[in-house]
Amino acid sequence: MSTPLLDIRGAGKSFPGVRALSDVDLDLYPGEVLGLVGENGAGKSTLMKLLSGVYTPDTGEFRIDGRPVRIGSTTEAERLGIAIIHQEFNLVDDLTVAQNIYLGREPRVGPFINERRLNADAAALLDRLGLALDPKAVVGRLTVAAQQMVEIAKALNQDARILIMDEPTAALNDEEVEILHGLIRRFVTPATGVIYISHRMPELKAITQRITVIRDGEKIGTVPTATTEMPEVIRMMVGRELDAVSEAPAYQGSGEVVLEVRNLTTKSTLKGIGFGLRRGEILGLAGLMGAGRTETARAIIGADPLTSGEILLGGRRVRIPNPAAAAKLGICYLSEDRKQLGVLTGQSVRDNIALPSLRRLSRFGFTDEGRIDAAARESVSTLRIRTPSITQILEKLSGGNQQKVAIAKWLVKDCDIFIFDEPTRGIDVGAKAEIYALLRQLSCEGKSIIVISSELPEVLLLSHRIAVLSEGRLTGILDAAEATQDSIMELATRYTESMGIVA
Known part of the structure; x- marks a missing residue:
């Protein structure tokens, strides 16, 4: 076999109270897409942050094309041809798509940025990559899926050899995943390679x-995809062994x-959305990027203002001016944007879990520290949140464990x-x-749930009914017994500008 494009030997990294990596080896060959997998907190992201210069290793040797290298900073990593698309986005919300893509490398005329050329270059790049994004759109106003596409464009524009x-x-639907995989296949050449971290097994196979x-900070092994x-x-x-998850229950x-x-x-976005949610029901919301799934949720909880429409709870019309009012009415919303809207990364696991429930966890107007600790510990145990303690600052945990904390608080x-x-x-x-089992348990307890997911198999597995949106309109509601990926996609692409919803 040829000399590895990248060769890591004996990588180790510790944080206060946590041994994140211990003597990990990894190699990536030219022209290869290497999958890297492990449970949340296994050390995958830590290893990649060592490679990209975000962290400095405690131990280990790094070689590129057989030559030893030292990666002391993100700038040094970029100079060596290493680009990373982080699980948590590294974008500036107030800047446009074009400005984010070329941040720090803007075309200039003297001391001034050449905005016309900047937008033209970005438009050409996005067109070449097949990404339907407006270069002048402000990133902070885009959906999470669209922001992911901006991150991808930004990374592919850096002339990287190791991506x-x-x-x-994580935020893409099946059609968008196919676009991404096409980009990866075009990127990989005899001089480049990709390290691909994912929890989606079919994608790894593809x-x-x-x-x-990697498991518990140690390398377990490397296997060929085709024969495994x-x-x-x-x-x-x-x-x-994992317990098999059965098909959606009646x-x-x-x-x-x-x-x-x-x-x-x-x-x-929304154009006359209407549906009902029954007690003990899991209702899936499906649709392509921009269909209005997240916008529907935000409208229900008062995060986005309505121009028309009404919301009824138990048959009674209610006014929900903001998410806090929704929570008081017993409607809890887990945002897709965990970093910005889901958790407080600078606060502890304990405080994040307790924050929405401080009134209930208080006595005589004072917070009951014992009840708060008990609630936090129970959540950590139930959701198997990997943390040294309930007082650990959230930003020190892996992204997946942060997601569990966001679920736990509600x-x-x-x-x-x-x-x-x-x-x-x-x-x-x-x-x-575990999350699937938890949602089903909540349903059996009489809780009502709306699940938005970009993964159609997940929607089909969990939902009693599935409401499908297309371009801000509801195009149909399917019972679980009749729903398939094909029938959902047919509804997700049914809208036409001139005719509205077509039969």
Whole structure:
């Protein structure tokens, strides 16, 4: 076999109270897409941050093309041809798509940025990559999926030889995943390679040549993708057999409609959305990027203003001016944008879990520290959150464990209606099974749930019914028994500008 494009030997890294990596080896060959997998907190992202210069290794040797290299900073990593797309985006919300792509490398005329050329270059790049993005759009106003595309364009524009993708498809639907995989295949040449971190087993089978497994900060092994079954990879990841998740159960609730939305319309996206949510039901929201799934959730909780429409709880019309009012009414929303809207990364695991429920966890107007600690510890145990203690600062945890904390805070709140937007984003296969079981348990307890997911198999697996959106309109509602990926996609692409919803 040829000399590795990248060769890492004996990489180790510790943080206060945590041994993140211990003597890890990894090699990437020219022209290869190497999968890197492991449970949340296994050390994948830490290893990639060592490679990209975000962290400095405690131990280990790094070689590129057989030559020893020292990666002391992100600038040095870029100079060596290493680019990374982080699980948490590294974008400036107030800048445009073009400005983010060329940040620090803008075309200039003297001391001034040449905005016309900047936008033209970005438009040409996006067109070449097949990404339908407006170079002048402000990034902070884009959906998470669109922001992911900006990150991809930014990385591919850096003339990298080694491209690291950390959960690049977490916010993408099947069509967008195919676009991304096409970009990867065009990127890979005899002089380049990709490290692809993902919890989605079918993607690993489709795009990688080998898969390296890390567990508890140690390398378990590397296997050829073509001749290895994914259940074996999962066993290597979790160190145990996973219980199979059965098909979506039949609805067993009373049929009582607990939430009804009528003619929800917003200035920018929604056009007359209407549906009901029954007690004990899991209702999936499906659709392509820009269909209005997240916007529907935000309209329900008062995060986006309505231009028309009404919301009824238990048959009674209610006014929900903001998310805080929604929470008081028993509607809890888990945002798809965990970093900005889901958690406080500078605060502890304990404080994040307790924050929405401080009133309930208080006595005589004072917070009950014992009850807060007990609630936090129970959540950490139930959701298997990997943390040294409940006082650990959240930003020190892996992205998947941060996601679990975001879910935990609403479980402690004990709402009647849960809206989960991409609840398993960045979560490993073992944790996914636990989240699925948790949602079904909540349903059996009479809680009503709306699940938004870019993964159609996940929507089909969890939902009693599936509401499909296209370009801001509801195009149909399917019972679980009749729903398939094909039938969902047919509804997701049904809208036409001139005719509205067509039969």
